[in-house]
Amino acid sequence: MAKESFDKEIQFLRMLVLTSGAYNRQQYADRLGISIHTFDKTIKRLKEVVNSVYQQLPEDKGKEFAETIRYSYLDSSEPMLLFLFRAKSLKESESQRLSLLLAAMHEKSFTAMELLDLCCSSMPEELSLPDEKTIRGDLKYLEQVGVIKKESGTRPFRYRIYNDLVKQLSRDELLDLYDFVDVMANTQIPSVQGYLLRDGVKKYMNRNQVDYGSVEPFLYKYHYYSRILDEAHLFTLLAAIRKRLTVSFLYFSPKKETSYTSKNTNPLFERDTEGQQETLLPLKVVYDHQYGRWYLLGHHARYGIKKYRMEGLTQISEEEAAPEALFESKKDELEQRIKHSWLIDTGKPVLVRVRFFHPGPHIPSFVMERVLLQGQWGTILEESEESFIYEIEVNGTIEIKPWIRSFGSSCEVLAPMKLRQELIEEWKEIKSYYESF
Incomplete structure (x- = not known):
């Protein structure tokens, strides 16, 4: 994964896709909490990434960044936003250095000092030369991500490309x-x-000139942009959970108008941010398949169990480790709180009873199949030729309601009465949209 953070580019790309280029430069900058100058620098950086990754695009299709995104997305078998992960947000000197290291180790193995001499003799004049600590840091990073392998033997250790498979x-x-x-x-x-x-x-x-055909055997249409973008934080948070580390981050609620703010190192240009600085002991990461969203659940020293949408996390940094006893106790507390959650709701348990209707006589019940597949720990109480009754105890009805609503006229909520009345009002509102003018 990326060696450096690219929060700004992530939030920029999310807005670009979701708004389809509807904002002007000033509106984008305001939404991101940055200046027009920083906005233009970000655009330039992302254009360079696009040009380096998608050199096969026709020239007339690559004039505007937004147009490039839309054009390639329609004709690509992969999510366009993945190119940000390929770029790795490495500085130019790091990109040059890693390229030289990998090219050298492709042919044979080298020691760290031999690679240092190679880099110093091959780096462009305008870039600063690395020292031994830098090269060893690069080798450790490449070994961690599985690109190279340390050969067995005595010191000094030798490194080679790890492509045995x-x-x-x-x-x-x-x-x-x-x-x-x-x-x-x-x-x-x-x-x-x-x-x-x-x-x-x-x-x-x-x-190696292996022909895999001019047509890809599989073609996918990707929908959940945030899912890919939020994976930039996923492995950082999972590593923090494994090590029981608290994390600090600047959080922007989805309800806020601003989704990012730049770090101001010059005190003359400091300004108030709309983000909330948080320190949390992360306990669990949950993925919502229905909406393609990632959630972080953890223990807050002041508020107890808290939940965050990962799309709002920026500037994540690791803090001190928590005692094992504290971590385990808070993890057990969280598991008890979400034991009956449809997803991550920690509200009071409520019994939901729904009557589902079969599609008709002599027709396989796809409704029953879907309920059995997606109904989690719910049970089917009784069944007749026309319908069956499904029952489940969940923490609140907010998260399960979209699932029930997606069945349309194939189901009827029997309990609780509050949920039944909410759906009645929603269907009345939908019906009003289709009344004649």
């Missing part, structure tokens, strides 16, 4: 691997690392 595969096995990774990356959660693996396999096949 693909080198041992035949042409047909490579094609099968590519197709498998393609399917899994487009259908499983999380998926960014799968896309990066798929691209790595494709590049290896291209370098």
Whole structure:
């Protein structure tokens, strides 16, 4: 994953796609909490990324950044926003350095000092030369992400490219691997690392002249942009949970007009931010399949159990580790609080009873199949030729209501009466939209 944060680019891309380019420069800058100058620098940076990743685009299709996004999205078998992860938000000197290291280790193994000498002799004059600490840091990073491998033996250790798997595969096995990774990356959660693996396999096949056909065997239409973007934070938070580390971040609620603010290092230009600075002991990450959203659940020292939409997290940093006993007790408390949550609701338990109707005689009941598949721990109490009754105890009705509503006229809420009345009012409102003028 990325070596540096790119919160600003993430929020920029989210707004760009969701608003379809409806904002002007000033509106974008205001929404992001940055200046016009910073906005223009971000646009320039993202254009460079697009040009480097999608060089195959026709020239007339790449004039405007927003147009490039829309054009490629329609004709691509992958989510366009993935290019941000490919860019890795590395500084130019880091990009040059890592490229030199990987190119050298592709042929044979090297020690850290040999790679230092190679970098110093090959780096462009305008870039600063690395020292031994920098090179060892780069090697540690590349080893952590699985790109290189430290060979066994005595010091000084030697490093080489770690591509043993693909080198041992035949042409047909490579094609099968590519197709498998393609399917899994487009259908499983999380998926960014799968896309990066798929691209790595494709590049290896291209370098070795393996023909995988002019037409991709699978084509996907991607819908949940935030899911891909929020995976930038996912592995940072999962690592913090494993290490029992508290995290600090600036949070922007989805209800706020501003979704980002720049870090002001000059005290003359300090300004109030609409974000909320938070410190949290992360306990669990939850994905909402219905809306394609990630949620962070954790313990707040002042407010207890708190929930955050991951799209609002920026400037995440790790703090001190929590005692194991405290972490386990708060984790048990959270599990008890969300034991009957349809998703993450921690409200009071309520019994929901719904009558679902079969589609008709001699027709397979797709309604029953869907309820059995998606109904979680709910149970079917009774069944007749016309309908069946489904019952479940959940923490509140807010999260389960969209699921029930999605069945339309194929279901009727029997209890609680409050939920039944809410749906009656909603369907009356929908009916009014279709009344004749």
